[in-house]
Amino acid sequence: MSLLLRPQAIGGPAPVPSHFSRPFWDGCVLGELRILRCLNCSQAIADAPRICWRCHSRELQWEVAIGGAALYSWSVVWRPQTTDFEVPYAVGIVTLDEGIQLVSGLVGCEPGDLAEGMALAVEFHPISEELSLHYFHPVVGATGENLKRGLPDA
Numbered sequence: 128m129s130l131l132l133r134p135q136a137i138g139g140p141a142p143v144p145s146h147f148s149r150p151f152w153d154g155c156v157l158g159e160l161r162i163l164r165c166l167n168c169s170q171a172i173a174d175a176p177r178i179c180w181r182c183h184s185r186e187l188q189w190e191v192a193i194g195g196a197a198l199y200s201w202s203v204v205w206r207p208q209t210t211d212f213e214v215p216y217a218v219g220i221v222t223l224d225e226g227i228q229l230v231s232g233l234v235g236c237e238p239g240d241l242a243e244g245m246a247l248a249v250e251f252h253p254i255s256e257e258l259s260l261h262y263f264h265p266v267v268g269a270t271g272e273n274l275k276r277g278l279p280d281a
């Protein structure tokens with residue numbers, strides 16, 4: 128039996144975008160991982176706050192992230208909160224190439240393959256007719272030197 132981590136099926140639990148996070152979710156539908164950039168201090172922000180957490184400026188602008196990341200931490204879920212989730216699934220904290228962290232689903236490998244610092248790239252999958260979710264999968268190849276294997280599971 129393959130334990131490949133896969134995206135959740137269409138019709139599964141989905142986020143409810145707020146007025147402030149709507150541009151992020153609209154980006155996911157378009158295949159864009161959007162982050163905020165403070166126009167005053169250039170801080171990148173992977174959330175949808177109303178002000179920059181660094182300088183408190185309200186001058187924030189959406190931009191498209193590169194889409195690369197490194198795995199910082201993760202959890203593999205075998206007993207979900209509700210039976211609406213397909214298991215196993217993995218949720219990770221990834222450090223984007225922009226230097227900020229984001230919570231995301233992890234796909235494209237088996238749970239035991241997840242390793243601290245592994246190189247990741249973003250991908251998107253629909254969860255409903257209106258929304259897509261972002262996931263990160265391991266990158267093998269050009270950045271393969273960053274793909275650490277054989278480390279113990281978290």
Ligand SMILES: [Zn+2]
Nearest residue numbers: 165168179182
């Ligand atoms: Zn700022």
